[in-house]
Amino acid sequence: MENVTYSVEQVRDKVSQAFPDVVFDDARMEARRLYMTADRSILFNLCKLLKDELGFCHCSLVSGVDRCDKFQTVYHITSYESNITLEIVVDLPHDEPVVDSVTPLWGGANWHERETYDMFGIIFKGHPNLKRLLLPEDYKFFPMRKDCSEGGL
Amino acid sequence: MAEMWINMGPQHPMTHGLWNMRVKVDGETIVDSEPVIGYLHRGWEKMVENRTYPQIIPMADRLCYGSSFTWSHVYCMTVEKLMDIEVPERAKYIRAMSDELQRIGSHLMWLAAIGTDLGNLTVFLYATRDRELFLDLFTSLCGARMTYNYCRIGGVRNDAPENWVRDLERTLDYFEKRLKEYDMLIDKSKLFRMRMEGLGYMSAKDAINAGITGPVLRASGVKYDIRHNDPYEVYDELDWQMCTHDACDTWARYRVRMMEMQESVNIVRDILKKMPKSGPIRVKPPRAAPVGTAIARMEDPRGESLMYLVGDGTDKPYRLSVRSPLFVILSATPQLLKGSKIADVPSILGMLDVCMGETDR
């Protein structure tokens, strides 16, 4: 792991150089925060670039959001050298919630992805052990979906 | 003896909370293990989607009974970020001070638990006794012992009471003497060190990849503390040292936590020096949050806590996602346990300071 620190702008430039499709939210950019939206097809390669070349070694959080018309998985990834936390939002179609797993890159994402599967039913391709985590294994619903109300379906 | 699976939990003296550590042993040596969680799952993230923003503060307190203030703090920081509120200076200092007191209290609870884990009840009672002093401080600050409901969106609920500084300084002076006594009781004892040194080895590279944060990460020699590297509130104005250790084992985790208690005492002293003597402690927040997302992260006593909030323009959050440090650390326990003896399970897992409330949510 090289000990090179990058500023937020440098990270932004390097990412947009490699992946021109990534959309940045420049209005919200801060000294240690970076917000971007990526397509699910490039997610794994984007994360690989972030980890291997830009030193983003720590996956803070993988969470899901049900936007009713679509799902989102949100990745918060931290660099210990550059002290940057960046946010990657990935949109998934509601009828086919499948995305590449980042667990092969960051072991810390393992249980976060399992939990997101548990709560939203989002399938993480390439995850080593995608089973229910918090809920019983024979549970029938994905309770964090918006169409699953408090009293059940 | 043939290999067999042993369930350590959900009802077991080793588990601080309700979870199950399944270990596969060959004789007394652990060859495989699997943590099973979810016994305390309350559907927290679903619940908060049906509560207004201020209603969630006491619920955030209940994420971890051991360090409830830090959780309501990180929640309030997230909402303030979304609503774009600037907190008054004095409130920031009070928050940081409460954070550090909470850190001492939480670490003392960990010390108490590790005492019984290692088979010594004296440590348990000493640590509980000293924690009581900090709970008394919190009682005089916000009226509750464990779940404070003290942090508010835009500040804190009330100002410090009369004689607060005097009481606080007396407690800190007393506590520093107690820390030396722990040093004599535990650090200087060969048997305690035998139970801790060389166990649960985890190199810095593995620890970072496994997503381990907080004292456990710093015990692997990684110099990363969110208070230092990504400062929130007033931590960038304070004068303090990060506590790290290079040994990567259980002993290092113990040492880092003990050093952090001392460092928290220093931080509180520094805060008392730099805190504005008077001023507003709270601004009034709007009722509804704008459409958008926000994150806030902070250094919980157990590691990195992060909240991701999605607002939809109403007075209730659309989605509030919680990153609990223990949730990730528990997922790495099989790496820590492999190859050690069954008697080391309480020692290794106790050093992680397990809290199930925030793990299962």
Added chain:
Amino acid sequence: MYLDLWGLVGGLVHWLMVDVIGTILNWLHIYALAEWLGSPGVLNIVTILVVALIILIVGMLVSITLIWQERKMLGRFMDRVGTQVGPFGLFQNFADAFKVLVKEYIVPNAADRLIYPLAPILIIGVSMAMFVTIPYSQGFYMSNSSLSLILTLALFGVIPFAVLLGGWASNNKYTLIGGMRAAAQTCAYEVPMLLSVASVVVLTGSMSLMEIVTYQQENLWLIIPLIIGFFVFLISMISEIERVPFDLPEAEAELVEGWGTEYGGMRFGLIMMSEYARAFVGSSLIALLFLGGWDGLLPEFIPAGLWFLLKVLLVFTIFIWARAALPRVRTDQILNICWKRLLPLAAINLFIAVFFKSMGWF
């Protein structure tokens, strides 16, 4: 000054059987029964039974006192008051005994029907049998066998077997591991213990506890020449009676309650009680072998038995202190301590004893 138990009880029994009951029977003209009751054989048997009963009651009372002492002292070590039921918390043990007595009698479904109830009987019986060999003073004893030391140590050797049986018969993984640990640990620690006892035997030339104490009264307390042996024996004894820091068989942090997990109610209570009975026997062995037994100042005014009990409580205080200050060690570490530290020390101690003896200093 000491109490002659056998003389006292023998006189009492004689007075009761011959002078009281015999006179009444003679007055009723039942001469045969009176003569049978007054015969030496019957008198002897009754005397033995009464003495055994007294020794058992005294032993149990001392064990209960040890529990109380541990609760109070441990409380003070930990900066709390300790138990508070009754005056000085003396009634807590009786309250506990009553509580476990009225508890439900539960046998696990999968437990072995024969051995599961048998193991506690073995443990409790053997622990109580150890009282037989312990003399409290020149006159206050149950048996004065010339091999009483060996008999006590042999009875200690039965305990790990019973513990292993109980752990296996409970059909539970925790109890099985606890039983295994008990067997491994106790068997290992018997070696340095017996070696340090051997040095005592070499110096005194006797295996009778009475004679060992008499020797110490005439010469000097054996702790002075055999200081190494004293510490080896003390540490081995802590392991033998399974107390912190060597209470691995019942390590409650990882094994719930160790080999005794499945025993509830009065069985649990009696097993607990027998542990303290063994702690009493262990402390008294240390007092007898190394601290001069009932040898003390002012023997004309202070009863010998009181000196002995004082020393027992003192030794037990060391056990309590260790419990308050130390954590539990691990299985491999406990065996390391035994084979790599205690065994060489015990051997050196034996050499020292042999050297002293061969030089004719003792």
